[in-house]
Amino acid sequence: MPTEIKVPALGESVTEATVARWLKQPGDVVAMDDPLVELETDKVTLEVNAPAAGTLTEVVAGEGSNVAVGAVLGRIGEGGAKATASAKPAAAPKAAPAPAPQPAPPPAASPAASSSGNGADLLARSGPAVRKLAAETQIDVTKVTPTGKDGRLTKTDVASAAAKPATPPPPPVARAPRELGPREERVKMTRLRRRIAERLKEAQNTAAMLTTFNEVDMTEVLALRERYRESFEKQHGVRLGFMSIFAKACIVALKEIPAANGEIDGEDIIYKNHYDIGIAVGTEQGLVVPVVRDADQLSFAEIEKRVADLGRRARDGKLSLDELSGGTFTITNGGVYGSLLSTPILNPPQSAILGMHKIQKRPVVVGDKVEVRSMMYLALSYDHRLIDGREAVTFLVRVKDCIEDPQRMLFGV
Amino acid sequence: MSDTFDVIVIGAGPGGYVAAIRAAQLGMSVACVDKGTAPGGTCLNIGCIPSKALLQSSEKFAEANHALAVHGIKAGKIELDLATMLARKDKVVAENTRGVDYLFRKNKVAYVKGAARFIAKDKLAIAGADGKTQEVSAGKAIIIATGSDSMSLPGVAIDEKSIISSTGALALAAVPKRLVVIGGGYIGLEMGSVWRRLGAEVTVVEFLDRITPTMDQEVGKALQSALTKQGFTFRLGTKVTAAKKANGALALVLEAAQGGKPEELACDVVLVSVGRRPFTDGLGLDAVGVKCDNKGRVMVDAGFATNVPGIYAIGDVIAGPMLAHKASEEGVVLVETLAGQRPSLDYNAIPAVIYTHPEVASVGKTEEELKAAGIVYRVGKFPFSANGRARANADTEGFVKILADKASDRVLGVHIIGADAGTMIAEAALAMEFGASAEDIARTVHAHPTLNEAVKEAALAAEGHAIHI
Numbered sequence: 045m046p047t048e049i050k051v052p053a054l055g056e057s058v059t060e061a062t063v064a065r066w067l068k069q070p071g072d073v074v075a076m077d078d079p080l081v082e083l084e085t086d087k088v089t090l091e092v093n094a095p096a097a098g099t100l101t102e103v104v105a106g107e108g109s110n111v112a113v114g115a116v117l118g119r120i121g122e123g124g125a126k127a128t129a130s131a132k133p134a135a136a137p138k139a140a141p142a143p144a145p146q147p148a149p150p151p152a153a154s155p156a157a158s159s160s161g162n163g164a165d166l167l168a169r170s171g172p173a174v175r176k177l178a179a180e181t182q183i184d185v186t187k188v189t190p191t192g193k194d195g196r197l198t199k200t201d202v203a204s205a206a207a208k209p210a211t212p213p214p215p216p217v218a219r220a221p222r223e224l225g226p227r228e229e230r231v232k233m234t235r236l237r238r239r240i241a242e243r244l245k246e247a248q249n250t251a252a253m254l255t256t257f258n259e260v261d262m263t264e265v266l267a268l269r270e271r272y273r274e275s276f277e278k279q280h281g282v283r284l285g286f287m288s289i290f291a292k293a294c295i296v297a298l299k300e301i302p303a304a305n306g307e308i309d310g311e312d313i314i315y316k317n318h319y320d321i322g323i324a325v326g327t328e329q330g331l332v333v334p335v336v337r338d339a340d341q342l343s344f345a346e347i348e349k350r351v352a353d354l355g356r357r358a359r360d361g362k363l364s365l366d367e368l369s370g371g372t373f374t375i376t377n378g379g380v381y382g383s384l385l386s387t388p389i390l391n392p393p394q395s396a397i398l399g400m401h402k403i404q405k406r407p408v409v410v411g412d413k414v415e416v417r418s419m420m421y422l423a424l425s426y427d428h429r430l431i432d433g434r435e436a437v438t439f440l441v442r443v444k445d446c447i448e449d450p451q452r453m454l455f456g457v
Numbered sequence: 458m459s460d461t462f463d464v465i466v467i468g469a470g471p472g473g474y475v476a477a478i479r480a481a482q483l484g485m486s487v488a489c490v491d492k493g494t495a496p497g498g499t500c501l502n503i504g505c506i507p508s509k510a511l512l513q514s515s516e517k518f519a520e521a522n523h524a525l526a527v528h529g530i531k532a533g534k535i536e537l538d539l540a541t542m543l544a545r546k547d548k549v550v551a552e553n554t555r556g557v558d559y560l561f562r563k564n565k566v567a568y569v570k571g572a573a574r575f576i577a578k579d580k581l582a583i584a585g586a587d588g589k590t591q592e593v594s595a596g597k598a599i600i601i602a603t604g605s606d607s608m609s610l611p612g613v614a615i616d617e618k619s620i621i622s623s624t625g626a627l628a629l630a631a632v633p634k635r636l637v638v639i640g641g642g643y644i645g646l647e648m649g650s651v652w653r654r655l656g657a658e659v660t661v662v663e664f665l666d667r668i669t670p671t672m673d674q675e676v677g678k679a680l681q682s683a684l685t686k687q688g689f690t691f692r693l694g695t696k697v698t699a700a701k702k703a704n705g706a707l708a709l710v711l712e713a714a715q716g717g718k719p720e721e722l723a724c725d726v727v728l729v730s731v732g733r734r735p736f737t738d739g740l741g742l743d744a745v746g747v748k749c750d751n752k753g754r755v756m757v758d759a760g761f762a763t764n765v766p767g768i769y770a771i772g773d774v775i776a777g778p779m780l781a782h783k784a785s786e787e788g789v790v791l792v793e794t795l796a797g798q799r800p801s802l803d804y805n806a807i808p809a810v811i812y813t814h815p816e817v818a819s820v821g822k823t824e825e826e827l828k829a830a831g832i833v834y835r836v837g838k839f840p841f842s843a844n845g846r847a848r849a850n851a852d853t854e855g856f857v858k859i860l861a862d863k864a865s866d867r868v869l870g871v872h873i874i875g876a877d878a879g880t881m882i883a884e885a886a887l888a889m890e891f892g893a894s895a896e897d898i899a900r901t902v903h904a905h906p907t908l909n910e911a912v913k914e915a916a917l918a919a920e921g922h923a924i925h926i
Contacts, residue, residue, distance in 0.1 A: 165892075175801055180798055
């Protein structure tokens with residue numbers, strides 16, 4: 045009996061994947077749990093492993109084809125690895141594909157096409173007026189109940205079926221691809237890129253999005269980090285970065301401005317009493333946003349460890365789907381690439397996103413004196429539908445307060 | 458008159474004038490150009506209509522001579538007034554062409570008399586009989602519906618006096634004593650019938666070993682024997698190599714189709730009816746690059762489009778049977794498609810009729826075609842001799858033959874030879890359009906007593922249980 049290789053559960057709200065690459069070819073001997081094929085979903089690339097040992101006898105879903113959860117990707121026949129083990133070398137893998145069952149022929153090839161289910165035959169029996177009307181209205185005649193003699197369609201059958209608005213309008217015709225110039229090349233968007241494009245546009249189309257700015261004096265935080273860098277790293281095995289401090293500062297602000305941690309659902313607002321902070325990570329394939337769950341419950345060190353781990357695995361494409369979904373608020377740091385100021389786009393259905401930027405020494409008036417300070421601009425993009433300007437500004441001011449005076453966080457003031 | 462139209466149709470025959478009227482009904486501005494003296498094309502002027510007028514008249518003459526006595530009618534001396542007979546035919550033609558004229562006016566089709574020639578893909582120069590040329594342009598389509606013309610035979614030059622085409626056969630000033638018809642197709646048999654009934658000795662010379670070669674063979678044989686009984690002589694498997702004229706005497710040189718000893722056949726008039734060729738002379742198709750096949754037929758796709766965008770063709774000038782009703786339907790389908798509708802034409806359900814006596818009519822496949830295609834079929838046959846109405850009419854020649862798929866019972870072909878076969882075949886064509894089974898026909902109530910009951914009985918016979926035989 046061949047074992048079917050199926051598309052595994054892909055995580056919440058993901059129902060479809062694209063076959064990116066087959067790692068084994070038909071005829072290859074595979075051991076149980078060998079990686080067989082790479083699937084690309086909206087969020088991640090994942091490997092499907094061999095559910096049994098044997099020989100890959102058949103690839104059902106070729107590279108580039110779209111597959112649903114549970115769909116058969118291919119089949120593994122007996123023999124191969126097992127046969128090799130039972131002292132039948134070399135010949136076994138070759139012999140194995142032969143007994144593999146052929147897929148059933150497609151029904152269209154069947155010569156005994158039934159007369160009832162066949163639209164062409166139904167039309168042939170239903171007369172020229174019905175044929176003309178069916179062609180003009182483009183209805184699927186197999187879905188119309190015939191009232192004529194011996195199951196023939198009448199003009200009325202077709203006319204009334206065509207008049208029903210039940211049939212959804214045909215999908216808009218895809219725009220024909222434009223001609224390429226001599227110095228251009230066309231590359232298919234990956235699923236991830238398509239999904240990013242879709243979601244960013246969705247955010248722009250849905251939310252009343254705008255951005256408010258502030259600046260933060262990083263001098264205190266830099267000093268703090270300098271002071272504890274070595275001992276922190278020795279103690280926790282991870283560098284003390286800014287992300288844990290900003291995440292904690294944001295949680296303080298989110299608790300004060302609950303709308304920033306909420307989302308709009310239809311005509312309601314859903315407030316969330318958990319703080320799952322998405323951290324935007326740029327990877328070669330595109331932007332992904334893994335989530336640090338319950339960040340309010342975690343220590344600074346735990347947050348840093350999680351961020352480091354997620355970032356590394358994001359760049360390796362090894363994130364699980366669960367790690368990519370369900371954030372309540374997002375932090376993006378364009379500063380690592382040198383951005384001085386930007387306006388981030390929301391990560392729907394979230395309602396706010398904090399943009400961190402480059403730290404730059406600038407002359408700043410402190411008291412009545414000009415001093416050199418390490419400054420960072422902060423941007424908060426938010427959905428004005430549920431967050432008022434006052435709240436957005438207060439949010440940023442609260443983050444600023446926490447960063448400029450980190451001790452406040454210690455005492456929750 | 459405006460010189461720009463949505464659609465310009467070249468040819469006012471049954472393809473062209475029907476296309477023009479239908480296009481006008483659909484709201485297009487239409488011009489129909491024809492170089493003849495009256496609209497109607499070959500069909501109305503020198504084809505279907507005048508030949509049927511003469512067939513009807515000559516049949517009445519034959520009936521008066523041979524078929525009245527059996528009904529208990531004693532007629533005195535029956536005399537032929539050929540001039541009146543021909544004049545009546547001309548009157549019928551004139552009435553019909555005036556009818557087309559009227560329909561053009563009613564539908565606001567601009568009827569332009571003159572010979573059209575392409576000067577651009579969307580533009581025609583029309584040379585009128587008055588020597589003036591005008592230009593007309595089409596915004597949407599130009600439809601070539603120029604029909605066909607009789608073919609000639611090498612060595613037998615048509616002079617329309619003693620060696621005539623079908624056109625000349627409609628207007629012979631006297632009944633020839635000996636008429637030879639070259640070609641055993643439907644035109645030769647119909648025109649031969651006219652002059653045979655009026656007294657000519659008619660010999661049909663056919664190259665093939667059978668007449669009407671595309672017809673169901675059983676029906677073809679029955680027709681040949683019916684015509685033989687009427688006095689026709691058939692020379693099958695024979696070719697004509699030359700016509701000889703000497704001292705006012707005419708003779709044809711014949712020899713066996715495969716070659717052999719030549720012999721001479723003396724005659725008074727020769728009718729050349731060896732087929733028709735698509736007519737595109739003078740149209741200037743080359744000028745715009747419209748492609749024709751090796752038989753001179755304009756090449757079109759399934760939507761009647763030529764290789765040149767905006768130029769279409771229908772009827773005898775394209776492939777398919779050269780039938781007026783085929784041309785008309787193609788015209789309708791084409792212009793409706795141009796108007797955004799989606800009609801279609803089932804070429805398998807186009808009937809064909811030979812207006813001899815008995816008439817022969819058929820639709821769908823012949824028995825030979827079904828055999829060749831390896832289709833398993835049933836035959837249902839019913840003779841008119843067992844039909845009450847035919848007996849009452851004292852006209853019992855012929856039969857109805859229905860071919861039905863053995864498995865599905867679907868009607869695949871219907872062939873009728875009998876007095877009114879041409880009218881009766883409509884029922885069969887309708888059945889085929891609806892993919893009807895033989896049983897559908899058998900279970901349709903047919904009025905009694907009618908000739909059409911023979912169709913119902915043939916359908917019953919296909920199931921093996923005709924009632925009246």
